[in-house]
Amino acid sequence: MNNSGGSGGDDMGFPDGGNSAANCPSSGMIANSISEEVPMMAMSSMSTLERPPISVDPFFTSGWDTLASLSHNENYGSSSLVSHGNFVGSSYPVLMDNQGFGRNGSTQLAQCLSDPRLQYIGSGSISEMVGGSFGLPELNHLANHGSLPNSASNINSSGCERNSEKGAQSCECQNSGEEPDGSSAGDRRRKRSPDPSSQYCSNKNNEGDNSDVLRLQNEKKQKIEQPESTDFSKHNTKQSKDDSSNDGEAPKENYLHMRARRGQATNSHSLAERVRREKISERMRMLQELVPGCNKITGKAVMLDEIINYVQSLQQQVEFLSMKLSTLIPGMSIDLEKALSKEAHSRGGGATNLALNPGMGLPHLYAQGVLKGTLPIMPSTDQYRPLSQASLDGELQALYNMGFDSISGRMKPEQRM
């Protein structure tokens, strides 16, 4: 039974990709067989799928001593295996009852589904759930191969995403090279990466709750996963390289990689929409750091309002200052040199306060917390302290009045001339 079952399971498991039933019971075996090759799995996902036919046999020959082999797996020195073994082990009593793995498709499926743990495998959300709880990339690969081969590649990519989310510097460095403003891309990614991971965690929690309740719908979910994976099959090969798929900031490549979250439409349009929306919200967040006093604001409309006000006030300040300068500096050449020298002295003290470094590109600026830098600027210009944005209009009015007066030749510039 063992050999035939093994070969049968292999036959059903791999060529027949759509047969989830075959994969459910074989998942444990595959996982066990793969556990030997955990270090190598991080590199190659597809090759491991081909390997099991060879290595599955030892497990099969031992019969269903999988529990024993699971305990054996613990020796492989990865806690992920232990955890994996733990929850797969709970399913084994169920599977052991079934003779002939993958032969009786429907019964297998039913019994797979009846086990809440296996539901996680079948639904393909295992990578998110287990990976989230244990936080090891290898586990994701283990889980990947425990699920449908169609979605295996899909989830493998999510494993790669996890790698990036866990702050793998290599990914960020790789992607920062692609960024035009390269130095800051890493910072930008480090900022972004907690967000997708938090989204994943929340998603995973939802899935955990749902799948406990909905058992029969798991089948449907499996089917949903398949079209999702087929959508991404073409992205798959690149996705392992382009680890920041959620960021989508890959100017070298023309299209963006985006993983559809569970229960969301997998239409290409909606995907692009989502990417676009995330991009926009990302930049809004950066803007939030720039504009003073916008930390608590959530929502595009209010944020945009603040931004508009701020830009307008800055422009007004420029106008105001240029007007003031025009009154102050009629005789430009000599005064300017002196002014330059003076200003260099004053600038030397103030330069350390100024965290504005526009020359280094946008994102680097924000990563350094520009807000911190701007706050000292305002108090340092003590005579312009009243030039807060609120009172700017008043000041501007006053100066314009002054300016208009000076046209008639009564003010200082005329006197100086």
Add this chain to the structure above:
Amino acid sequence: MHSASSIKQKFLKKWIMGLQLCNSSKKNMTIMERRKAIKLSADLALASVRNCTTRWSRALVASASQNDDNQALLQHIIGSDAAKHKKASIDVVANSTTSVAKKIASKKILKRSWGIRRVRKLSNGALKDPPYSIAKRLVKKRTQLLKNLVPGGESMDAISLIEETLDYMVWLRAQVDVMRSLARASERLDGK
């Protein structure tokens, strides 16, 4: 930090160069003209320091070059990179003109579709909450405002618009700082 002050100094130098040029050309300028000259030279200096890599700087240069009076000033400030900047500015001007025409055409189409969309929206009223559509409208209005504010922002989609806004804000702030310090210094000088 070092780059900040060095860039500001570069900006300042170019600006003062422009101002001197302005002043030498016209002896007696009214306040308004002077203000305009100051602002213009400041804008151009800003744009040139940014090396015309960003859209708004190119738009500034383009709009300035359209006005023939400023040619001398423009060339003086922009200086050796004139060829690159002129090309960039020409591109922007061309883009703006073509985009304006396109925009007009597309607006007509949009208006036609708005009616249809409104009917469809009413029929699909259950799907989208009214607050959602209101928020969308608000956002659209404000992005339009923002587009008018940021130079060269009319023909940009939301994503690049926000990027440009970011950049522009930073540079505006830098400009304000430089001008303010110059004004303060000259006040101190004159106060003596």
